Amino acid sequence: MPITLSTPDTAGLAEAVAVLREWQRDGAPFQLHPGDIGWFWRFGAAATAAAVRIWRRDRRILAVGLLDGADLLRVTIAMHAHQDEELARKLATDATTPGNGVLPPGRVAVEAPKGALVQGLLAEAGWRTDAPWSPLRRDLTEPVEDPGLRIEVVGPELVSARTSVHRSAFGLPGFTDERWGAMAAGVPYSAARCLLAYDGDGSAVAAVTVWSAGPGRPGVIEPMGVHHDHRGRGHGRAITVAAAAALRELGASSALVYTPSSNTGAVATYQSGGFERLPEVWDYYRPS
CATH class of the missing domain: 3.40.630.30 (Gcn5-related N-acetyltransferase (GNAT))
Known part of the structure; x- marks a missing residue:
């Protein structure tokens, strides 16, 4: 089955939050947390749903993204799919192609789990590393x-x-x-x-x-x-x-x-x- 990209309705947000909770693990690369969506929810359920992106294969969620502002896509990936080539290519293509509902033209950024295959594909496409962030635990x-x-x-x-x-x-x-x-x-x-x-x-x-x-x-x-x-x-x-x-x-x-x-x-x-x-x-x- 091909990987599909969708935006949830407000009811579908609960599924995305539940999946993000399941994916949180100590020792995993720093990733999008259900609390990040929770903090965005201050703009309302409809705005939050419009900012979330979900990638699936055969109805199973493989990746969840949050448009944290107009120019930053914060995306996390199921642990078993970090090196999934089909998913990585779909994510990179969706992020790189303006006008498909993921990121606008111009200078934009993608946050993805460290070591995930999609990072290498973005680099191959000419994307550059931005200023560093410090995770703390x-x-x-x-x-x-x-x-x-x-x-x-x-x-x-x-x-x-x-x-x-x-x-x-x-x-x-x-x-x-x-x-x-x-x-x-x-x-x-x-x-x-x-x-x-x-x-x-x-x-x-x-x-x-x-x-x-x-x-x-x-x-x-x-x-x-x-x-x-x-x-x-x-x-x-x-x-x-x-x-x-x-x-x-x-x-x-x-x-x-x-x-x-x-x-x-x-x-x-x-x-x-x-x-x-x-x-x-x-x-x-x-x-x-």
């Missing part, structure tokens, strides 16, 4: 230390404080209470938590969202931020430790996060929170 076998700040799980009464911290941390206005509500209504959020850290004065100083893929599987942090007015006081480390503890409570085997290698402050914060820096990874981009 914390094992959750042992209990997590106290973060040193008061931590609250975000429910309806804390949504405004949580979104306010995010907007301050990232300098972006887009994460509103309404978008938090859309995210929390999404399928992936059933295995997620938002946390707020408070300092001794009672101010909300940092926030994080953590996403579990189920017991015994890696969870992911996406996003984490410290309020602009409260930086340089160790709050990033505190909320990172709290995130690890929350994922452990959700049954995760490890906590994962990744950030541009150029963001040395973020890398240092995660390392201070007990995360080990793993070998760098690269997206592939097509020059415009």
